[in-house]
Amino acid sequence: MARFKAGLPAWIAVIGLFIAWEAGVRFFGIREFILPTPSAIWTATIAVWPMVLDHTMSTLMTVLLGFAASVLVSLPLAMLIASSRAISAAIYPLLVVTQSIPKVALAPILIVALGANELPRVIVTFLVAFFPLVVASVAGLMATPPELIELGRACRAGRIQELLRIRLPFAVPFVFGGLKVAAALSVVGAVVAEFVGADAGLGYLIQTSMAFFRTPLAFSAVVILAIMGIVLFQAVSIAERILFPWSSGAETSAPPAA
Amino acid sequence: MIRFEGISKTFRGRDGAAVEALRDIALEVKEGEFVAIVGASGCGKSTLLRLAAGLVPPTGGATLIDGARVTTPRAETAMVFQAATLLPWADVLRNVTFPLRLMGRTAPDTEDRARALLATAGLTGFESKLPRELSGGMQQRVAICRALLQEPRLLLMDEPFGALDALTREEMSIELLRLWAARRMAVLFVTHSIPEAVLLADRVVVMSPRPGRIVDVVQVDLPRPRSFDQEGTAEFQRCARRIRDHIFGERAARAA
Numbered sequence: 396m397a398r399f400k401a402g403l404p405a406w407i408a409v410i411g412l413f414i415a416w417e418a419g420v421r422f423f424g425i426r427e428f429i430l431p432t433p434s435a436i437w438t439a440t441i442a443v444w445p446m447v448l449d450h451t452m453s454t455l456m457t458v459l460l461g462f463a464a465s466v467l468v469s470l471p472l473a474m475l476i477a478s479s480r481a482i483s484a485a486i487y488p489l490l491v492v493t494q495s496i497p498k499v500a501l502a503p504i505l506i507v508a509l510g511a512n513e514l515p516r517v518i519v520t521f522l523v524a525f526f527p528l529v530v531a532s533v534a535g536l537m538a539t540p541p542e543l544i545e546l547g548r549a550c551r552a553g554r555i556q557e558l559l560r561i562r563l564p565f566a567v568p569f570v571f572g573g574l575k576v577a578a579a580l581s582v583v584g585a586v587v588a589e590f591v592g593a594d595a596g597l598g599y600l601i602q603t604s605m606a607f608f609r610t611p612l613a614f615s616a617v618v619i620l621a622i623m624g625i626v627l628f629q630a631v632s633i634a635e636r637i638l639f640p641w642s643s644g645a646e647t648s649a650p651p652a653a
Numbered sequence: 654m655i656r657f658e659g660i661s662k663t664f665r666g667r668d669g670a671a672v673e674a675l676r677d678i679a680l681e682v683k684e685g686e687f688v689a690i691v692g693a694s695g696c697g698k699s700t701l702l703r704l705a706a707g708l709v710p711p712t713g714g715a716t717l718i719d720g721a722r723v724t725t726p727r728a729e730t731a732m733v734f735q736a737a738t739l740l741p742w743a744d745v746l747r748n749v750t751f752p753l754r755l756m757g758r759t760a761p762d763t764e765d766r767a768r769a770l771l772a773t774a775g776l777t778g779f780e781s782k783l784p785r786e787l788s789g790g791m792q793q794r795v796a797i798c799r800a801l802l803q804e805p806r807l808l809l810m811d812e813p814f815g816a817l818d819a820l821t822r823e824e825m826s827i828e829l830l831r832l833w834a835a836r837r838m839a840v841l842f843v844t845h846s847i848p849e850a851v852l853l854a855d856r857v858v859v860m861s862p863r864p865g866r867i868v869d870v871v872q873v874d875l876p877r878p879r880s881f882d883q884e885g886t887a888e889f890q891r892c893a894r895r896i897r898d899h900i901f902g903e904r905a906a907r908a909a
Contacts, residue, residue: 542738549726550752564742641742
């Protein structure tokens with residue numbers, strides 16, 4: 396109940412926005428191929444629902460694979476960077492380079508090199524999503540209080556033990572911060588890849604729809620992408636609450652009177 | 654038990670300039686003795702503790718435990734920091750057993766001993782709480798239990814009550830004495846508080862800053878068990894005044 400109450404303003408804002416949108420488009424008589432009403436988007440989506448669902452599943456696959464890849468690569472990479480100054484100095488500039496390259500520019504090259512299949516799309520998704528996760532994880536690993544490190548050293552913990560039993564658990568809240576960003580960016584990455592080379596997916600749906608001025612269907616894909624981003628973000632938050640209840644601030648109970 | 658022999662320690666600052674933290678420290682702590690170290694900020698008190706813990710090496714001289722040179726952290730010592738430094742992800746019981754688990758020194762009765770220890774510290778019923786659910790005083794009690802569970806022969810305490818409010822601080826001092834009396838390990842206790850040092854210690858080591866040197870060692874001849882009632886006694890006042898004179902007298906002399 397308390398949660399529902401907390402979410403109420405958000406729901407009112409979203410519903411209000413859609414009502415204003417619907418009313419505004421009708422009132423000003425804006426033509427459908429420029430800005431369709433929410434009801435037109437809904438009608439267009441329902442009319443071809445199985446096809447939309449196929450595209451959604453295709454995109455979701457790319458998003459999840461790309462997200463998984465960024466998790467699998469980022470965490471070990473972050474540990475490597477945090478473990479040594481020299482490695483950090485060597486790897487960090489390279490990472491920044493990968494971030495400076497526009498992924499839209501990279502996508503066609505990858506597709507030529509790797510073929511028009513899932514792999515280049517997953518790689519593009521990964522490239523878009525992994526960087527903030529690495530940065531957040533490194534920040535977490537480095538943020539461990541020096542006294543905690545000293546406690547570990549006083550207990551004669553080696554570097555590996557220190558990393559696995561002190562730094563890594565301490566970094567969990569930071570890692571989840573990065574995971575949330577990465578989840579949202581995975582959706583962006585997948586669509587970027589689909590724009591360049593795909594025969595399915597919501598990015599592909601947007602392109603083909605707009606080629607035929609079927610604007611409502613393109614909007615439908617955009618809305619589904621937004622929902623996908625929100626759901627993934629929430630899934631990460633829920634996973635955090637269940638797996639690491641001490642990490643999220645949600646479960647604070649009042650401290651007892653001393 | 655532990656002996657500092659002509660210890661000096663020089664740090665290299667961030668700007669490359671050498672900072673002399675300790676000079677010519679000679680001190681011996683006997684088995685079961687409670688020694689407090691007082692001095693103004695920057696007199697190298699904490700550095701001395703870290704030397705004893707084997708966390709930093711001395712620039713000159715040697716730290717000896719039972720005659721053996723301390724080069725790395727040893728099983729005989731355990732440390733309590735100013736902040737409780739508990740693991741935020743582990744409950745109270747797992748925090749207390751963490752060092753032993755880390756060192757692979759757990760025994761079948763480790764958990765039972767931890768529970769018993771928590772009980773003597775008044776923490777029964779809090780075993781499965783997370784650190785953030787505890788007050789500052791309780792967190793520090795957990796940290797002390799964590800150190801005691803290692804059954805150290807030398808307990809190193811770096812301003813352990815420095816972050817607590819005055820009332821909790823007094824309560825904790827008495828409690829610490831109770832825990833110590835039951836075990837009789839040697840304690841090296843760094844503090845800013847002169848009354849705290851006199852109340853707790855057999856001997857109070859007074860240090861002066863820049864570079865850190867020992868200027869006096871005050872023997873406290875108050876009967877045990879100690880209590881705050883003794884604060885009014887002549888012996889308490891004598892010790893406190895002598896320590897204060899060293900610390901403030903030096904400051905006054907420097908200001909003149």
